[in-house]
Amino acid sequence: MMTxxxxxxxxxxxxxxxxxxxxxxxxxxxxFAKCLLxxxxxxxxxxxxxxxxxxxxxxxxxxxxxxxxxxxx
Numbered sequence: 001m002m003t004x005x006x007x008x009x010x011x012x013x014x015x016x017x018x019x020x021x022x023x024x025x026x027x028x029x030x031x032f033a034k035c036l037l038x039x040x041x042x043x044x045x046x047x048x049x050x051x052x053x054x055x056x057x058x059x060x061x062x063x064x065x066x067x068x069x070x071x072x073x
Contacts, residue, residue: 002026 005026010017017025 001030005029 002023006019006022009022009025009029
């Protein structure tokens with residue numbers, strides 16, 4: 001994986017980079033990707049924790065309209 005990242009970095013670089021620079025860039029990219037994945041997981045966890053359970057409690061049940069006609073006697 002590191003070799004592929006180093007090759008990709010060299011291709012997009014505007015100047016030739018040393019092997020050390022390429023390795024450092026690849027490590028930064030890997031760290032950035034891991035950070036994004038952790039942030040995505042944290043957001044996903046937080047969203048699932050904040051789901052209003054009362055919404056799901058009545059799922060599938062029919063609600064009567066507040067404007068439903070009242071029977072007259």
